[in-house]
Amino acid sequence: MERFLKRYHVDFIGKKILVALSGGPDSTALAVILSLLKKRCSLNIEALYLNHGLREEAFQEELFIQNFAERWKFKLHILRTNIGLLAKKTHRGIEETGRNMRYFILKQFAQKRDCNLIALGHHLNDLAEDVLIRMLRGASWPALGGMDVYLKEDKIVRPLLFLSKDEIKSFLKMLNQNFCIDKSNFQLDTLRNRVRHTILPLFCKENPSFLKNIFRLWQAAKIDRHDWQAKIENLKPKIFENKIEIDREELELFLPGERMRIFSQCLKQLGPGQVLFDNVMKLEELFSARKVGKRVEFPGNKLVLLNNDTVSFLKG
Known part of the structure; x- marks a missing residue:
């Protein structure tokens, strides 16, 4: 231990x-x-x-x-x-x-x-x-x-x-x-x-090794979260008590799959509440379509707002 x-x-x-x-x-x-x-x-x-x-x-x-x-x-x-x-x-x-x-x-x-x-x-x-x-x-x-x-x-x-x-x-x-x-x-x-x-x-x-495989999956997810957290920090987001804000121009530099990872990691930073794939996919579709004023809700009382120049991740 x-x-x-x-x-x-x-x-x-x-x-x-x-x-x-x-x-x-x-x-x-x-x-x-x-x-x-x-x-x-x-x-x-x-x-x-x-x-x-x-x-x-x-x-x-x-x-x-x-x-x-x-x-x-x-x-x-x-x-x-x-x-x-x-x-x-x-x-x-x-x-x-x-x-x-x-x-x-x-x-x-x-x-x-x-x-x-x-x-x-x-x-x-x-x-x-x-x-x-x-x-x-x-x-x-x-x-x-x-x-x-x-x-x-x-x-x-x-x-x-x-x-x-x-x-x-x-x-x-x-x-x-x-x-x-x-x-x-x-x-x-x-x-x-x-x-x-x-x-x-x-x-x-x-599969008697199922629990070991779960631990390997957990290790892979942890490495992935760490790497994407580093990418988010390089974006220099504006971080408040219950809010994370990233410029849309910065996010547009990433491919859709990469952007979805960034969305997920930002939501994870806001605290408990599972990040559901369907919700993240909907958020990506709205972003790619350059929609403004739209919002996507997530478990854990979380909300993402698509603004003119920024994407805001909110808690509470």
């Missing part, structure tokens, strides 16, 4: 890290590994467990996690929320509400505790699920490559992204370290669970 983080330029040596701890095998292994690296890498480890108030067994998990933190000697924080009530008030789904609240609380708590990084337990199987879901939703390249290992602005890092679920469980078994099982992860009422338990196993059955 140390080599993996260094390879992708994650500055974690001597840092204070907040682990998003659920008690499942992924976050449990993450907390253990970081604890083992604590002395070697001069780390200060804290963990946050969020009880969403959705499962009765969550209170038993709290007890397990308290004992777990004592064993591995890191500071533990437990917060309780009522996601069900919040979902009703906001008229959103339980899964979406829980995810949004989880990230919001983690960021706020990390800031409060002066943590340099927020460590999440996503692993290679999660990455494969993410790629398949993006494919189902029509994501364009390189967004199709899946989640990032490091989101610098949000201080989020995913140190286990190169490890499979089986490798993580084998590691915990070797240490005789137990973990919790969230039964809701086996319910097929959400897309991610259906992909996890029905679609992904079929791919792995057809």
